[in-house]
Amino acid sequence: AQSVTQLDSHVSVSEGTPVLLRCNYSSSYSPSLFWYVQHPNKGLQLLLKYTSAATLVKGINGFEAEFKKSETSFHLTKPSAHMSDAAEYFCVVSAPNTGFQKLVFGTGTRLLVSP
Amino acid sequence: NAGVTQTPKFRILKIGQSMTLQCTQDMNHNYMYWYRQDPGMGLKLIYYSVGAGITDKGEVPNGYNVSRSTTEDFPLRLELAAPSQTSVYFCASSVGLHTYQETQYFGPGTRLLVL
Numbered sequence: 001a002q003s004v005t006q007l008d009s010h011v012s013v014s015e016g017t018p019v020l021l022r023c024n025y026s027s028s029y030s031p032s033l034f035w036y037v038q039h040p041n042k043g044l045q046l047l048l049k050y051t052s053a054a055t056l057v058k059g060i061n062g063f064e065a066e067f068k069k070s071e072t073s074f075h076l077t078k079p080s081a082h083m084s085d086a087a088e089y090f091c092v093v094s095a096p097n098t099g100f101q102k103l104v105f106g107t108g109t110r111l112l113v114s115p
Numbered sequence: 116n117a118g119v120t121q122t123p124k125f126r127i128l129k130i131g132q133s134m135t136l137q138c139t140q141d142m143n144h145n146y147m148y149w150y151r152q153d154p155g156m157g158l159k160l161i162y163y164s165v166g167a168g169i170t171d172k173g174e175v176p177n178g179y180n181v182s183r184s185t186t187e188d189f190p191l192r193l194e195l196a197a198p199s200q201t202s203v204y205f206c207a208s209s210v211g212l213h214t215y216q217e218t219q220y221f222g223p224g225t226r227l228l229v230l
Contacts, residue, residue, distance in 0.1 A: 004157075032216045043119075043205060044158075044221040051216040090157060094215045100146060100165060101214050105157025 002027045002093045006106035014114050019063075019078040021109045023091035026072060033074045034092040034103075035065055044090065050074065061085070086113045117141050119222035121206050127228045128196040136191040136225050138206030145211030147189040148173075148219065149181065151202040158205060164189055165211060196229045203227070 007022040025031060032051045036044040048059025055067040065076045074091060091106040122137045140147065145166050150158040160173030164183040178200055180192040189208075193200060203226050207219040 009155075034218075036221075041224075043223040044207075046218050046220075049216075049218060092157075096215050100148075100163050100171070101209060101217055101219065102160070103158070103219065105159075107155060107157050 002031065002095045002102075002104045004091050004093045004104055004106040006089075006091050006109050008109050009107070010110045010112065012112040012114065013081045015083055016080050019076070019081045019085065019111065021076040021089050021091075021111065023074045023076065023106060024072055025074060025091070025093045027093055027095045029095045032094045033065075033067060034094070035059065035063070035074075035076050036090045036092060038088040038090065038108075040087070047076070047089075081111075081113050083113050083115070086111055119206055119208055119220050121204075121222040121225050123225060124223070125226045125228075127230060128193075129230060130196060130198065132196050133192070133194050134196070134227075136193075136204055136206075136227075138189045138191065138222060139187050140189075140206075140208040140220070141187065142208060142210075142220065143186060144208035144220075145186070146209045146217075147183065148207040148209075149179070149189070149191045150205045150207065151175065152205060152224075153202050161191065161204075193227075198229050201227060201229045 003026045005024045034049045035047040048057045050067045058064045088108045119140045148163045149161040159175045162181040164170045206222040209217045209219045
């Protein structure tokens with residue numbers, strides 16, 4: 001079975017400072033991992049995904065994440081926060097499953113960016 | 116490409132009423148999904164479809180029904196609305212070739228309030 005733990009429900013940063021959103025996963029198989037962002041009253045948008053190629057994954061809007069198998073982590077980072085980054089972020093795990101793609105979502109981390 | 120579209124954006128239902136949430140995708144994707152998102156939680160899978168005429172239950176199917184008569188459309192039916200169905204509903208789609216490594220594309224969501 002797969003599971004995802006997002007270690008912080010809220011993260012507050014100042015504009016221009018680094019962002020770190022933490023995610024640990026559990027999977028019986030070699031997983032695929034995703035980060036999605038949800039802006040207020042909007043749908044989910046894919047930021048980046050890991051699919052067993054490079055362990056450092058670069059996404060949109062300057063975000064990146066590193067897959068660390070030994071630590072079972074997939075933390076999301078950005079060097080410099082922008083006001084427009086304020087949103088809810090979901091870490092998601094997917095593993096081989098019969099018939100369809102089963103996504104397991106974390107409970108989300110709300111990123112607050114202050115001027 | 117409009118991607119995944121959902122209607123309505125918001126609806127208030129009385130207990131016992133029924134309604135259909137509409138979902139359409141124009142990407143010619145084989146797989147489609149319905150999720151619900153409750154406050155402070157990740158998304159839970161309600162139903163999914165791997166192609167026209169083929170649907171199956173997800174994690175939380177009780178109180179819902181689906182059909183898939185075309186590749187593009189995947190409506191979700193609530194027959195007897197209950198307060199527990201107050202939630203935000205997301206439709207998603209994916210190509211359906213590489214299963215667990217694929218990206219699911221999400222619609223903007225339908226916010227449903229049952230009173």
